[in-house]
Amino acid sequence: MHVAHLSLQDFRSYATAEVPLDAGVTSFVGPNGQGKTNLVEAIGYVATHGSHRAATDAPLVRQGAPRAIVRAGVVRDDRKALIELEINPGKANRARLNRSPVPRPREILGVLRTVLFAPEDLSLVKGDPGERRRFLDELLTARAPRFAGVRSDYERVLKQRNALLKSAAAHRRSPGPEVLATLDVWDTHLARAGSELLAARLELVEGLRPLVAASYAELAPHSGAADLLYKSSLGAAELSTDRARLAEQLLGGVAEARKQELERGVSLVGPHRDELVLRLGDLPARGYASHGESWSFALALRLAAFELLRADGDDPVLILDDVFAELDAGRRARLAGMVAPAEQVLVTAAVPEDVPKELTGATYAVSGGQVVPERDMLG
Numbered sequence: 186m187h188v189a190h191l192s193l194q195d196f197r198s199y200a201t202a203e204v205p206l207d208a209g210v211t212s213f214v215g216p217n218g219q220g221k222t223n224l225v226e227a228i229g230y231v232a233t234h235g236s237h238r239a240a241t242d243a244p245l246v247r248q249g250a251p252r253a254i255v256r257a258g259v260v261r262d263d264r265k266a267l268i269e270l271e272i273n274p275g276k277a278n279r280a281r282l283n284r285s286p287v288p289r290p291r292e293i294l295g296v297l298r299t300v301l302f303a304p305e306d307l308s309l310v311k312g313d314p315g316e317r318r319r320f321l322d323e324l325l326t327a328r329a330p331r332f333a334g335v336r337s338d339y340e341r342v343l344k345q346r347n348a349l350l351k352s353a354a355a356h357r358r359s360p361g362p363e364v365l366a367t368l369d370v371w372d373t374h375l376a377r378a379g380s381e382l383l384a385a386r387l388e389l390v391e392g393l394r395p396l397v398a399a400s401y402a403e404l405a406p407h408s409g410a411a412d413l414l415y416k417s418s419l420g421a422a423e424l425s426t427d428r429a430r431l432a433e434q435l436l437g438g439v440a441e442a443r444k445q446e447l448e449r450g451v452s453l454v455g456p457h458r459d460e461l462v463l464r465l466g467d468l469p470a471r472g473y474a475s476h477g478e479s480w481s482f483a484l485a486l487r488l489a490a491f492e493l494l495r496a497d498g499d500d501p502v503l504i505l506d507d508v509f510a511e512l513d514a515g516r517r518a519r520l521a522g523m524v525a526p527a528e529q530v531l532v533t534a535a536v537p538e539d540v541p542k543e544l545t546g547a548t549y550a551v552s553g554g555q556v557v558p559e560r561d562m563l564g
């Protein structure tokens with residue numbers, strides 16, 4: 186698939202922008218702070234309903250404007266779709282598909298699929314476990330949009346259960362039978378929603394492992410082998426992807442942890458406490474990998490995500506935001522060679538020399554709020 190048109194209204198620094206796009210490579214080149222990332226962030230937002238660099242929607246709306254609107258024309262197998270998202274910070278966002286309103290924006294997740302790699306992705310390797318859980322869960326949602334619902338169900342259960350545990354912990358006395366009965370109910374909900382998430386993550390990690398190893402070996406041929414290990418809060422228990430069995434194991438796990446949970450006032454067992462361990466050779470990448478190795482690992486994770494989505498039947502749009510300046514010449518050329526065949530690749534760079542020559546295509550100059558095709562600048 187590819188994006189054939191991007192239109193912005195009050196998004197980030199843009200009052201308005203109209204950017205026609207084609208399949209193949211498009212580079213956005215311009216000095217720092219001119220709005221290159223803002224453009225690709227908008228495309229990522231249409232695909233995921235989130236930003237890769239802001240935890241909330243407020244910064245996405247141009248300062249002083251009440252809302253932002255992002256429109257993307259998407260072409261998939263010669264069929265066109267128009268996605269429109271109205272971003273209303275603090276209120277519900279609204280979405281339209283082919284000019285018809287949809288009841289909930291999440292119903293159009295999956296119409297556009299992107300894989301975005303940006304400097305922030307270094308935190309996939311160096312950051313907290315939450316970053317890696319989010320990577321897995323976002324990929325699950327990109328592959329099967331119904332996971333947006335599974336994730337929000339789990340979050341809701343967790344929030345309610347934590348509220349109950351917190352208030353029980355605050356009372357400092359043994360909780361009465363009513364509290365314990367309510368907790369039993371939340372345990373069941375946690376096991377049900379958690380087992381679905383856990384089973385999907387385990388399956389996903391198995392799918393990712395060979396792809397990450399292959400991408401990493403290609404990017405960094407002189408480094409150790411990259412591997413992934415899913416570490417569950419259930420400890421050393423053998424885990425399969427059988428949901429019913431996982432639900433039983435989660436129920437057993439929370440039963441065992443109940444005393445501690447009541448003391449600490451927080452849920453200690455479940456997929457929200459799991460970790461995706463990244464390994465390089467015999468060592469964990471976090472805390473051991475060099476800066477360059479960490480970059481290559483983060484890239485390998487994104488490239489593996491791209492391959493997995495592609496294997497589902499369609500190339501996602503590949504976005505490389507400010508990536509090449511960080512890589513040495515060898516890694517640059519290898520990465521460029523790996524991504525060049527994708528249906529659409531969008532690249533941002535501060536100077537034209539940062540776009541590898543293997544990635545020839547259209548170029549836009551981005552400066553002072555203007556996005557101008559290069560041929561117009563020359564002419």
Ligand SMILES: Nc1ncnc2c1ncn2[C@@H]1O[C@H](COP(=O)(O)OP(=O)(O)OP(=O)(O)O)[C@@H](O)[C@H]1O
Binds near residue numbers: 507533
């Ligand atoms: N909500 C907003 N309202 C107005 N301006 C904004 C908003 N959010 C960001 N900006 C402005 O957008 C600019 C940053 O744009 P962007 O991150 O796209 O730059 P860039 O061209 O990718 O730069 P770099 O090469 O440094 O990565 C900054 O000048 C910032 O002040």
